[in-house]
Amino acid sequence: MSDDDLRKLRAQAADGDQDAVDQLVELAGERGDFDELRRLADEGSSDAVDVLVELAGERGDKDELRRLAEAGSSDAADVLAELEDSE
Template identity: 65%
Template sequence: MTESDLSALRERAANGDATAVDILIELAGERGDMAELRRLAEGGSSDAADQLIEVATELGDLDELRRLADSGNITAAEQLAELTDD
């Protein structure tokens, strides 16, 4: 997918196209693009937040999980607890 295609998807998503949001989440998850997932999650997508947690967990990114947990995400808190439990 070209940068132009991604820009078009982002524009569609910004205009409320749920399919475009889903595609962006899938692509970002495949690439491990936490910045894109974070942006989508902050825009209100719970699916993006879930995917962000999954990627952060796979990468062992405790800082990202902690950030999400501190903002009230229970799933992130649970994953963080699992990863830091001795």
Template identity: 65%
Template sequence: MTEHDLPALRERAENGDATAIDELVELAVERGDIDELRHLADGGSTDAVDELIQLAGELGDMDELRRLADGGNADAADQLIELATERDDLDELRRLAGLGNTTAAEQLAELTAE
């Protein structure tokens, strides 16, 4: 696949071609293209959502994880809690706990008890 093939692949994906969507997700993962994954995820690709969460976690992109978690994605919330805990980010854990996330509340209690 060359860069010249991407516009045609994107057009097929926009027209609902599941194979094209899968190919775009795979290419975006290979390139580490968080913007492409975000676009595909926003378009409804659950595979893109999963890959986006994984990539954002690897990159430590708390803003992207926060966006997904705030949109109701439990996996993104879990990844965000994990990152916040690793970074001792009490503010983020408080924010999530304040939104009713019991895992964040537990992590917060554990970190503040130390």
């Protein structure tokens, strides 16, 4: 996807196009783009939160999981607890 296509998709998402949000979440997840996923999560995308939890869990990123848990993600809290229990 070109930078121009990505800009257009972000503009569509900002205008409330849920399909565009879903595409952005999928693309960001594939790229492991935590910044994009955080932005989308902060804008209310629960799918972005889910992908962040998954990626952070795979990487063992306790700081990210803690941040997500503190923001209210019970899934992040569960994954964080599992990681800490396995140590």
